[in-house]
Amino acid sequence: MVNQWVEINGFHLAVYLGLHDAARALIEDGYSVNSADSMLRTAISWLAEAGSDEGVKFMLTHGTDPDHIDTNGQTALSYAALTGREEVFHALKDAGCQMEPKNSQGQTPLFYAIWGGHKRIVQLLLEEQVDANCKDSNGQTPFLHAVQHVFENHSSGSSRMSIVELLLYNGVDPSCQDKTGQSPLFYAVQGGNTDLVQLLLEAGSSVECEDLQGRTALLCAVALGLEQIVKILLAWGANTECKDHHGKTPLSSSAALGDESMVQILLYGGADVNSKDEHFEKTALSYAAWNGFKSVVDLLLDYGADPNCTDNQERTPLSWAAEYGHVEIVRVLLNHSAESGLDEDLYRRTPIAWAALRGHQAVIDLLLATDPYADDVEVKDLVPRINPERIEILEGLSKSFKIEE
Numbered sequence: 001m002v003n004q005w006v007e008i009n010g011f012h013l014a015v016y017l018g019l020h021d022a023a024r025a026l027i028e029d030g031y032s033v034n035s036a037d038s039m040l041r042t043a044i045s046w047l048a049e050a051g052s053d054e055g056v057k058f059m060l061t062h063g064t065d066p067d068h069i070d071t072n073g074q075t076a077l078s079y080a081a082l083t084g085r086e087e088v089f090h091a092l093k094d095a096g097c098q099m100e101p102k103n104s105q106g107q108t109p110l111f112y113a114i115w116g117g118h119k120r121i122v123q124l125l126l127e128e129q130v131d132a133n134c135k136d137s138n139g140q141t142p143f144l145h146a147v148q149h150v151f152e153n154h155s156s157g158s159s160r161m162s163i164v165e166l167l168l169y170n171g172v173d174p175s176c177q178d179k180t181g182q183s184p185l186f187y188a189v190q191g192g193n194t195d196l197v198q199l200l201l202e203a204g205s206s207v208e209c210e211d212l213q214g215r216t217a218l219l220c221a222v223a224l225g226l227e228q229i230v231k232i233l234l235a236w237g238a239n240t241e242c243k244d245h246h247g248k249t250p251l252s253s254s255a256a257l258g259d260e261s262m263v264q265i266l267l268y269g270g271a272d273v274n275s276k277d278e279h280f281e282k283t284a285l286s287y288a289a290w291n292g293f294k295s296v297v298d299l300l301l302d303y304g305a306d307p308n309c310t311d312n313q314e315r316t317p318l319s320w321a322a323e324y325g326h327v328e329i330v331r332v333l334l335n336h337s338a339e340s341g342l343d344e345d346l347y348r349r350t351p352i353a354w355a356a357l358r359g360h361q362a363v364i365d366l367l368l369a370t371d372p373y374a375d376d377v378e379v380k381d382l383v384p385r386i387n388p389e390r391i392e393i394l395e396g397l398s399k400s401f402k403i404e405e
Contacts, residue, residue, distance in 0.1 A: 011035055015043040016050070020058055033064040040070040049079035053087035066097035073103030074112075081109040081125070084118035099128045106136040114146045119163050132172045139179035143172040147184040147200075151191030161196065174205040181211035189217045194228050207238045213245045222250040227265060234269035241271070247278025255284035255300065258293035263300070273303045281312040289317035289333065292326045297333070307338040314346040323354035327362050334370050341367030 011031040014022040027033060036042050044064050047055035056076070060066060067075050077097050080088040093099070100108045110130055113121035126132060133141050146167055150160045168174060177183050185205045188196040197217075201207060210216055218238040221229045230250075234240070243249055251271040254262040263284070267273060276283050285305040288296040297317075301307065310316055318338040321329040330351075341351040355363040 012037060012043045012046065015055055015059065016046055016052075018052070018055060023058070024062075027062060033059060033062045034068060036068070036070070039072070040068075042068045042070075042076075044068070044076045045070060045074070045079055048076035048085060048088045048092070049083055051080075051083060051085040051088060053085070053091050056088050056091045060091065060095045066092050066095050067101060069101065073105070075101045075109075077101065077109045078103070078112050081113040081118065081121050082116045084113075084116055084121055086120055086124070089121060089124055093124075093128070099125065100130050100134070105138075106134075108134060108142075110134075110142045111136065111145055114142050114149060114163060117149065117160055117163065119159065119166060122163055122166060126166070126170050132167060132170060133176065135176075135178075139177070141172065141176045141178075143167050143174070143176060144178055144184055144187065147187045147196065148191070150188075150196055151193050161199075164196070164199065168199075168203045174200055174203040175209055177209065177211075181209075181213075183209045183211075183217075185209060185217045186211060186215075186220060189220050189226065189229055189233075190224070192224070192226055192229065194232060197229050197232055201232070201236045207233060207236045208242070210242075215244050216242045218242060218250055219244050219253070222254050222259075222262060222266070225259060225262065227261060230262065230265055231269075234265070240266055240269055241275055243278055247280075249275050249277065249284075251275065251284045252277050252282065252287055255293070255296050256287035256291060258288070258291060258296055260293070260295045260299060263296055267299070267303050273300055273305045274309060276309075276311070281310075283309045283311075283317075285309065285317045286311060286315075286320055289326065289329050290320035290324065292321075292324060292329065294326070294329050294332065297329050301332070301336050307333050307336045310345075312346075314344075316343070316345075316351070319343075319345060319349075319351045319354055322351035322360070322363050322367065323358055325355070325358060325360035325363055327360075327366060330363055330366055334366075341371050 011023060011026045014026060034042050042064060044056055044059040044066060045068070047059065069075055075097070077089070077092050078101065080092060102108055108130065110122065110125045110132065113125060132143065135141055146160070146164050150164060175183050183205065185197065185200050188200055208216055216238065218230065218233045219242060221233060240251065241249055249271070251263065251266045254266060274283055283305065285297065285300045285307070286309065288300060308316055316339065318330060318333045318341070321333060322341065344350055352364055352367050355367065
C-alpha cells in the first residue's frame with residue numbers, strides 16, 4: 001500500500017491502481033511518466049516494490065526511466081530485489097536497466113536481495129555477473145551482510161544459510177574484512193552459529209584473521225564463552241597464543257573470568273599454561289589467583305603452571321592472592337611450593353605486607369605459620385614498603401611503643 005504520508009499525483013495513483021486507460025489519458029494531457037512524488041519516487045518504483053509486472057511493463061512501454069534514483073538512492077530494481085519480485089526483475093532486465101546502481105551507502109541491488117532473503121533474486125543477479133565482492137561505505141560486502149542476516153533472522157535461518165552457500169559457490173571472498181577489520185567468521189562467531197562457523201572454515205575463511213583491535217575469532221569466542229565454537233576453531237588450528245589489544249591470551253582472559261570449563265578446553269587444545277601477557281607479563285595463574293578463582297588455580301597447577309612466576313612488578317600469584325585475602329588460594333599455592341611470604345616485589349613489598357595493607361589477618365597468620373623464617377619477622381615485613389625513609393619511621397615508632405618485659 002502506498003505510504004499515506006507521501007505526496008503523490010493523479011498519474012501515480014492511476015498506474016498504481018492499474019487504471020491504464022486513465023494513465024494513458026493523463027500522459028496525453030502532458031503528465032510525465034517520470035514525474036516524482038515527495039520522495040522522488042516515480043510510478044515504476046512503487047510498481048516494482050508491489051510486484052506489479054504489468055504496471056512495470058506499462059511504464060516501460062511508455063518510456064519511463066527504469067534507473068531513476070529516489071531520495072534513498074534506490075531504483076526500481078532495488079525495490080524489486082528487496083521484495084523478491086522475480087517477474088519485475090526480468091521486465092527491468094529486458095528493458096536494459098542497470099544491474100548495479102548504488103545508493104548513498106554504496107549498496108547495490110545484490111545487497112537488497114540479501115536483506116530481503118530472496119535467494120532466487122540473488123542467483124539472477126549473480127548470473128548477470130554483478131560484483132559480489134563490492135564494498136559499501138562501511139567496507140562491507142554483500143557476503144558480510146548475508147552472514148550477519150543468518151543469525152539476525154532466526155525464523156528464516158536455513159533459507160538465509162542457503163544464500164551464504166550460494167555466494168560461496170560463486171566465488172566470493174570468505175575472508176573479506178570491513179572497516180573494523182571484522183570478517184565473516186567474526187560475525188558468525190558473534191552470532192554463536194556453529195554451523196555457519198564450520199561452513200566458513202570449510203570454505204577457506206582465515207581462522208587467524210585479526211580485527212583492528214587485534215582480536216581473532218578465537219579471542220572473540222572465548223570472551224563470549226562459546227565453548228563449542230572454541231573447540232571448532234582449535235580443531236582448525238587457531239593459535240592459542242594470540243593476544244588481544246590488552247596483550248592477553250585466550251587462556252589468560254578465561255582464567256581472569258573464572259571460566260574453568262573454557263580454561264580446560266584451551267589447555268587441552270595446547271595453550272601454554274605459563275604464557276604471559278604483553279602489558280603486565282602476568283600468567284593465567286596470576287589472574288586466577290588475583291580474582292579468587294580457586295578451581296581455576298587448581299586446574300592450572302595440575303597442568304604445570306609455575307607457582308613462582310613473576311610479572312613486571314615482580315609479583316607472584318601468592319602476592320596477588322595475599323593482597324586480596326584469598327586464603328584457600330594462598331594455601332594451595334604454598335602446598336605447590338610457592339616461595340616465601342617474605343619475598344619482595346619491585347616495590348619491596350612482600351605477600352605478608354600486601355595482606356597487612358588490606359587487613360587480611362587470616363592470610364598473615366597462614367603465611368607466618370608456614371614460613372620457616374617466621375621467627376625472624378620484624379615490623380618492616382608486616383607493613384607495605386613505600387621507600388626507605390618510610391621504613392625507618394615505622395621501625396622508630398615500633399621501638400618507641402615497645403612494652404618492656
